[in-house]
Amino acid sequence: MKIRRRIVFHGYVQGVGFRWRARFAADEHSCTGWVHNDWEGSVTMEIQGEEKDIDQVIMEIESGRYIQIQNMEVRNIPVEEDERRFRVR
Numbered sequence: 571m572k573i574r575r576r577i578v579f580h581g582y583v584q585g586v587g588f589r590w591r592a593r594f595a596a597d598e599h600s601c602t603g604w605v606h607n608d609w610e611g612s613v614t615m616e617i618q619g620e621e622k623d624i625d626q627v628i629m630e631i632e633s634g635r636y637i638q639i640q641n642m643e644v645r646n647i648p649v650e651e652d653e654r655r656f657r658v659r
Contacts, residue, residue: 574649576644577617589607601617
């Protein structure tokens with residue numbers, strides 16, 4: 571079953587390739603959505619797909635060489651049926 575999550579990542583997440591790693595991982599796992607840097611240093615992502623695929627995307631982001639996620643705020647949000655790709659904003 572397809573789900574959508576809004577996740578705010580805190581830690582050492584900007585200037586370390588986070589967004590591009592997220593896009594690559596989302597593409598690899600057939601997830602859609604978007605990711606962008608927030609003004610205060612966090613990164614926000616909305617990601618949609620199977621729960622197991624979303625979990626894989628997060629694990630691949632966390633394995634990034636310089637990325638250090640200290641905290642994640644996660645909430646489920648409504649699925650966007652017409653979305654077809656994952657974008658870096």
